[in-house]
Amino acid sequence: MINNIRGFIADFSAKARNFPERVFADFNDEAITFGRLENESASFAAELRLRGLKAGARVAVMMRNSPETLSLLLGIAKAGAAWVPINAQQKGDGLRYILEHSRPELVVCEQGFVPVLADCGAKIRAEAVITIGDCRDERSLESILQKNLEFAETAPDASELFAIMYTSGTTGRPKGVRVTHGMLRLAGEAVRTLTAMKPADVFFVWEPFFHIGGAQLLVLPIIEDVKLAMVDRFSATRFWEQVRNSGATHIHYLGGILQILLKQPETALDRQHKVRIAWGAGCLNDIWPKFRDRFGVEIRECYGMTEASSITTCNTEGVVGSVGKAMPWYRIDIEDENGNPLPADHRGEIVVRSSLDGALFKGYLDNPEATDRALVNGALRTGDSGTLDSNGNLWFHGRMTDSVRCKGENVSAWEVEHVVAAHPAVEDCAVIGVAADVGEQDIKLFVKAKSGNSIDPDQLSRWLSERLASYQIPRYIAIVADFERTPSQRIMKHLLPRELNDCWDRLEEPARA
Structure with missing residues (x-):
């Protein structure tokens, strides 16, 4: 320690x-x-x-x-x-x-x-x-x-x-x-x-x-x-x-x-x-x-943020899908929107604490509002969604802000993307929320096909309907040649177009048999 x-x-x-x-x-x-x-x-x-x-x-x-x-x-x-x-x-x-x-x-x-x-x-x-x-x-x-x-x-x-x-x-x-x-x-x-x-x-x-x-x-x-x-x-x-x-x-x-x-x-x-x-x-x-x-290599997954000295948890036990347990100098809690701790296997916000002075950042440069949102009573509220299992393993479910409010439900973009990525013809994908005709938002899905493959939006939508809840199914599907990315290969979602004239619309398709 x-x-x-x-x-x-x-x-x-x-x-x-x-x-x-x-x-x-x-x-x-x-x-x-x-x-x-x-x-x-x-x-x-x-x-x-x-x-x-x-x-x-x-x-x-x-x-x-x-x-x-x-x-x-x-x-x-x-x-x-x-x-x-x-x-x-x-x-x-x-x-x-x-x-x-x-x-x-x-x-x-x-x-x-x-x-x-x-x-x-x-x-x-x-x-x-x-x-x-x-x-x-x-x-x-x-x-x-x-x-x-x-x-x-x-x-x-x-x-x-x-x-x-x-x-x-x-x-x-x-x-x-x-x-x-x-x-x-x-x-x-x-x-x-x-x-x-x-x-x-x-x-x-x-x-x-x-x-x-x-x-x-x-x-x-x-x-x-x-x-x-x-x-x-x-x-x-x-x-x-x-x-x-x-x-x-x-x-x-x-x-x-x-x-x-x-x-x-x-x-x-x-x-x-x-x-x-x-x-x-x-x-x-x-x-x-x-x-x-x-x-023939061992996978060791971790979770962290720059604000918490880069790495907060590590998976050294090979639990597939988990980002592991907290580093010895950190404590991980899952809390609801009011800061109340949640029991094992309940989804909430990942909150990081440390008794080691200096392990958490002291704030953002010239941005006191963002600092106050991130650091609350000495704890880092990550803005990430996660669960802790009974063995103390953390499971990451994506950014809480990376969600779409659709049909009265908060839809995690990460969860939808995870399912879409499993389609055999999909190389990569991204989900964003766009303005809905009625109500809150609709889901727009961007997909890039694997080399040598093509994607039919209607067929993809049917495939997704068998694997997603009805409120999680994207209304719009746009096929793209590539994505603009950060150096760490994350898709830059804020650059994805929110226009609706470049995509397939599920609600405009003829009624399905």
């Missing part, structure tokens, strides 16, 4: 001094040592001071994973500055909002993103931008990292701000979660428990660091003698080749990653790898045994 939270920068620097040649990570097979990271991160931290940035200053970063990413993030952390990660796919109003809301004093971005920054409308001084991609420019990030500047300030402690991480914004404006050094360290400790990691393990990293699922991996080589095997992006066709070449023992998944990998053609090499454990969140009940049996 962890009794107090520590930071991670002091431990990183100590390890770099004692083992400078030890490999922290490989990036596309390029070895990155502790010594290199120590020198380059010190140079960037010193550069921040030369530019007048003090502890607490905000540094926005818009770049994909690269060897320089590690040095940059460790340098920001060393200086006690607050990292503002920005999705590399962001643009327009969404990008402008994050920049204006976070008010960074410095922006670091890839050279190719400079026009995107300019076009979004945010007011950014040219001298406040550092670019990566032109090593001949002495003002570039590459040049700064090679300056060999010294930085000898005391490492930030656990309570100091490490990052302002904006939520994915799948249903509305993103909120800036204030993540401390201690919270990131605790996320790493949770990964240690969830994955049963041990010295010499190799963690395959496809997820961008600007997502908490990637950021939490930053501390793993610091707290244990493991190595990261980083690639520049997720590739379904090259995934297992990259995993084999890296010698990875652990792979991470989110969203529909497992489904995407299962759709790849089966080969004799499916089990020719060193992976023991696939860990993450979002593994559907029917996908679990299929992935486990085909690739």
Whole structure:
């Protein structure tokens, strides 16, 4: 049991001094040592001071994973500055909002993103931008990292701000979660428990660091003698080749990653790898045994939020469909809308408490209303629906706000999507509520067909009518070629069209026999 939270920068620097040649990570097979990271991160931290940035200053970063990413993030952390990660796919109003809301004093971005920054409308001084991609420019990030500047300030402690991480914004404006050094360290400790990691393990990293699922991996080589095997992006066709070449023992998944990998053609090499454990969140009940049996890996599902140091529960017992039991430093309760605890197997809101100071975030950046809704009497009201069984296993039922009020019933989008996803021709799907002619809302379903398949809306609706309650059956079905997604492969529902002229309408079909 962890009794107090520590930071991670002091431990990183100590390890770099004692083992400078030890490999922290490989990036596309390029070895990155502790010594290199120590020198380059010190140079960037010193550069921040030369530019007048003090502890607490905000540094926005818009770049994909690269060897320089590690040095940059460790340098920001060393200086006690607050990292503002920005999705590399962001643009327009969404990008402008994050920049204006976070008010960074410095922006670091890839050279190719400079026009995107300019076009979004945010007011950014040219001298406040550092670019990566032109090593001949002495003002570039590459040049700064090679300056060999010294930085000898005391490492930030656990309570100091490490990052302002904006939520994915799948249903509305993103909120800036204030993540401390201690919270990131605790996320790493949770990964240690969830994955049963041990010295010499190799963690395959496809997820961008600007997502908490990637950021939490930053501390793993610091707290244990493991190595990261980083690639520049997720590739379904090259995934297992990259995993084999890296010698990875652990792979991470989110969203529909497992489904995407299962759709790849089966080969004799499916089990020719060193992976023991696939860990993450979002593994559907029917996908679990299929992935486990085909690739010969153990599935370890978890549940969590950035607001609660990323990981709150872990399933180390193999209970298919459950997200497991609370980490030792958390307590999970299921409560009704009035905050009353509910007994086992009763559905309600997942509420997280901790006796460990700093395990829960202290609030959203400049958003007291959202903070007050999330933190009530020291407890995190997650807004997620769940049940606890008699053995203390948590079962996740989706976002409470991701529901449709239809025919007097609250219909969980997650439950409908779970059934639709089981259809043999469906690759992925999403449900939203749209305005009804009479009453509250109607259900609109978006479906993407598997490669080589086609979907007939009428036939799909008939199939669903045998598996869903009458009030859960979508009225509208739209066939789509693809979905816009967050970096963790979540469908961005707020971008799905609510118009009704692009879809099949069940009520306009002739009466069925």
